[in-house]
Amino acid sequence: MAFTSARNILDIKEKTHFKHENTRINKYTLADKLPQQLSELTIRPAYSIRRITNSDREKVLDFLGRFFFRDEPLNIAVNLLDGPEDRCYELEEYVSASLPDGVSVAAVDDDDEFVGVVVNGIARREEFSTEDKSVSCPNPKFQRILKVLGHLEREARIWDKLPPSCHTALEVRIVSTHSEWRGKGLMKALCEESERIAREIGADALRMDTTSAFSAAAAERLKYKKIYEVPYADLPYAPLPEPPHYDAKVYIKEI
Template sequence: MALQYPSSFQIHQNFEKLTFQYEPQLSVESNPSLSTCSTPSTPGSPIDFEIQIASEDDRERIREFLQNFFYKDEPLNSFLELINEENPRCYDLEKFTLQDLDSGLNLLAVYDGKIIGVCLNGIMQRGKLEEEFVCEDEKFSKIVKLLQHIEEISDPFQKYPGVDKAIVVKILSVDDTYRGRGIAKELMSKTIDLAKGRGCGFCSVDCSSYYTARAAKKLGFELHYTLKYEDYKVDGKSVFDPVAPHKAMTVYTQKIS
């Protein structure tokens, strides 16, 4: 994962649109997608891209992007075969991931009019759990229950006793073609900027992927909680056994100062 800042950028209207020109260095962006498995990619040639705040009007474009670069390859989705030739779409998954697009917290990386990266975020508050998601898809309900379980038992607010509000990164994904150009890093950087403006004290990332966890660590996030998939059981039976190296659900956090 690239750890170099862009050589130049322009800021317009309080981060509603930012233009970057990234000069690739000798670093590698190993996996810029939350909960996806991909191999490291070497930096390519510089490109000018914009970071824009997403809205409900972008729903279909974002859905198509996630269909191509996130939904199928996320380790838990892949293990359950949530998306396959027989069932190319999971509507509960789409509904779950595309909530609150008008919150002003969701970001798009856009190059030549095309979405090449997304970062979907939300706000969490001390002592308040997310509203229960009603799920009809039997397979996806297993993932929702795991996420709810993680939310209940990990409680990152324990680590930050003076903080009552935080931002949580729900999905971070970059087009395969443009990986290695620092796009994920800039999406995360602007997420932190948005969080500061909302009075958030820390940023939290739930990682179902080994690569995501490694990426979070390289960005300066600290491990807060780990649950091995083999230890998560329902009625005495393990629910998930994704392919190696994805062996645990982890929560990483970073203080916002």
Template sequence: MALPYPSTFRVQEKFEKLSFQYESQISEDSAISGCSTPSTPTSPIDFDIKIATSADQEDVRQFLQKFFYKDEPLNLFLELITDEHPRCLDLERFTLKDLDSGVNLLAVQNGKLIGVCLNGILERGAADDFECEDEKFSKIVKLLDYVAVESDPFKIYPGVNRGMIVKILSVDGSFRGKGIAKDLMVKTRELARQKGCGFITVDCSSYYTACAARKLGFKPHYTLNYEDYKVDGEVVFRPEAPHKALTVYTQRIV
């Protein structure tokens, strides 16, 4: 999610020059913040992009439940979502808490939600506290807290005081490879400029997410190998290969 992901629940919410050059496309429509598997590009389709409101909350929750929550590598490793426990309320609250902020985007075709891009605004010196009760999810939030401090993008953009973070970019599995993620990112870029943001950043907890970020023209800014992240001397996350690290990618908006 969105990881957005890994250890206190304080996550400093963090894609121009976006070149959008897709070669063999390791899915541009994978979830940025935890995509699942690459897809084969197919013909583009017609769809609309709209700004999310609080009225869309349940539709977005159900979409993420089906296409994102279970497959994100850290959620999967922790077994955050299982048949016995199909929902994590803190996870839902964390991902949906700012849905009506005016910077979250939905891709819709004939009334059906087929993609989401959940974003947030970063302000220099500001932090976002999130109180979490779920023991498993709190491990993810603590990691995100740690990464937010260590990878602070404002350090590499000293003249910038506002940025945009892409928290989750996810597309319906049956619609991947059709340009939906690309168009969502184009609109995200427009919103970032309108909001006076000097850069866009994304935390990639998934190998495939990192591949998608590179295809979108982002540059790696920070890498934390999961085997190197320890609490009380113990490795916290051991997701299955090829997910070996959480990587932060950024891109300057000019």
């Protein structure tokens, strides 16, 4: 749903409330406040939210391969994956590079299967760079996507729009949910947990770069503030996704 900052690319690198605890797994039910007269019916499955670790790498990539890599509008626009067995190793490296930060989260069902993933990363003011990292990408299709993300990184200038005292931000880089679990508030819960983690690590803001109309709408529902947007048609190298995905946007949320 959302591609975000290209800061560390190829450096080969819905209301729900959370209690503030260092180590826990939160349990949510999709059948809260079930009317008394229906209490005898089977309750729909619950899910738990937990941190993603480095050992989850292959599980994350497998999930995103089924529910993000082939659905994301920019990926479709460049035909990033031609066949059902195709892989983009550069995109996989982009994902994997964020996992060591230890701030990504997953929703798992009662069978311990992923039903939602948010890949997050940590951005620091002193590490900001305008370097175009797309030039080192050997995949010409993914390179076009990297150039768009690099443009957002350079032109949004988030550190100029945040208080000087803000030195750390949590970037929501990729959000994806299982097709059968969409519309159930899963993304909201995952993003709220990401916000809790941001506070835990001392970040003063979150950032979300959106490359689809759907992820932009989600950012606004989550009370993020848009600070930059650019139509794909204005970037000669950019992929041109099908409507309604006309532009890329950058959002921030101070916490």
